[in-house]
Amino acid sequence: MCKQRVEPALRHAQTPVPIYPMLGTWKHVPLQLLEMRGATHETYRQEPDAENIELCKTYFKRMSSVSQILEMGHLGRVGTGWQRVLRIAGDRKGSESAGRREKCRQVYQGLSPISEKFTIAAACKAGSVVKPEQLKDMQAHAREQIKAATGKDIQKPLSFVVGSGFEKDKITGALAAGVVKMSVEIDAQGACWEGLQKFYKAQEGSPQAEDKPLKYYGRISPPPNLPADVLAELKETATKLCAPGKGFLAADESAGPWLRAGHAEAAKIPDVIENRAAYRSMCFSTPGLSEHISGVILHWETLFQDDADGKPMVDIITGNGMVPGIKVDKAYDKKGMWGTEVGPLGHPEVSTKGLDDLQERCAQAYKKGARFAKWRNVLQLDPKKGLPSKLAIMDTVHTLARYASICQSERLVPIVEPEIVPNGDHDIEYCRKMTEIVLAAQFKALADHRVYLEGAVLKPNMVKNGLKGPKADAETIAKLTVQTLLRTVPVAMPGIFFLSGETALNEDNEEEATVNLSTMHKLFPKLPWHLSFSYGKALQKTCIVTWLGKPENKEAAQKALKARSNANMDAVFGKYVKGSCPSVGTDGNVLQAAGPY
Structure with a gap:
């Protein structure tokens, strides 16, 4: 044979x-x-x-x-x-x-x-x-x-x-x-090399610069319907938001933020418009806050709200050196999507509302002074039920992509937030797997909708275990989170700003979020994007408990907010020392108000 x-x-x-x-x-x-x-x-x-x-x-x-x-x-x-x-x-x-x-x-x-x-x-x-x-x-x-x-x-x-x-x-x-x-052999290699030289030689001559290629390959071009000045403005805003060490103050709650702070005493503060205005103006006017905060995410009410002296909140923010942003989603209905399984939040998988009039609202927000926007879609994890379903993932990523394209058409930098909530008993590995799937689908959808990545930022969840699942340490959270991002997020996107998410009652939400972020930067000192924070109660909890609705506590509350903001800036540089920032800790922890906000 x-x-x-x-x-x-x-x-x-x-x-x-x-x-x-x-x-x-x-x-x-x-x-x-x-x-x-x-x-x-x-x-x-x-x-x-x-x-x-x-x-x-x-x-x-x-x-x-x-x-x-x-x-x-x-x-x-x-x-x-x-x-x-x-x-x-x-x-x-x-x-x-x-x-x-x-x-x-x-x-x-x-x-x-x-x-x-x-x-x-x-x-x-x-x-x-x-x-x-x-x-x-x-x-x-x-x-x-x-x-x-x-x-x-x-x-x-x-x-x-x-x-x-x-x-x-x-x-x-x-x-x-x-x-x-x-x-x-050597002769054929030479022929190949000469051919490659000729090919690359032909790519020279870019009108941009001598060291730039004539043409970029395999890259999605910016949306053709957006003028050059719009693209330039989007990129400029995104660059400001991604200033070294800085992050977002998420102040976009529909109700008083004390209701979501997860603290027994804070929950007693009356949720009335006067208190909301007083608290927000106190935060936004904190001296030196812009040293650590680049942008402030506002609720629609706050965008058009004045403080007690009649000064617009937007003017307070810009006057303090920060960029105003606006939450534009209209949350979700707990009835959920028909035919989907009930997840650990106690309701079926959901779809976020608000696309119908988004174009008009984005135009209004820009006119009022907002320069970036935020939209949140929620996904639940349950390995036994196969959650999130493919339907929920596709709805999430394409809704966010459509929102992002509309925002950019109105000169607003979109924050893309596909949030996988930590509720449930899953382990960290399942969260890693599903986060990777969701983010890969998200950037495919952004490409399909021709979203200009250089003029957008991402707000993902950290890769963590479920609230009732086996506890992962900060190093594991950091490694798996960054690994997932490196596998899915294009380097064209300038910034990634983590949400803090819910934590167990025996955990200090503020400290956990800061330590996790700092650990990422200690383990991965060189990353292709600005990796930072977009925290709500993880920035404000001690501030809220210090304030408690009393005008005489204003200065102390502002110092608490600035201290935690500074701690997170240290975390962005990988230099935060655990326990070095004052915190209310776990005393008085209660379950935060549930549901959409």
């Missing part, structure tokens, strides 16, 4: 190029290599050609059904060892050329009715029987004989495999003659 050597075939090449020995690449369209999942088989035989061909026919019939490629070698029994395998030969006298042509024709006649997936080995170097230019003669002879016998005019019926070691100027001629596979 024939000794066989099986090696994988390249799947993606459609034209012959110099490649490593024994890796086949195909030119003929009928070979359909892109559809093949087989390999190249080579014959190593010493029988006469006729017997060799007959044996190969039997073998080829069996193997062609599973997309195998047969490489015919050792025609003419010339030489020994590798020379024997790599040569096509007749005798070495006057009938040499005719013998080569006839043997090639015999191979084609014997194998082509079975499959066109075969090649003929041919050495093309000094000492070999065949020269590159002689391959054309073989092609012409086979073409003539086939046309006479069948009436079919096949321009290049033969596919040749050659050795290496011949001059570069002969490579082009050999490829044109039907060579589909070639060994690579």
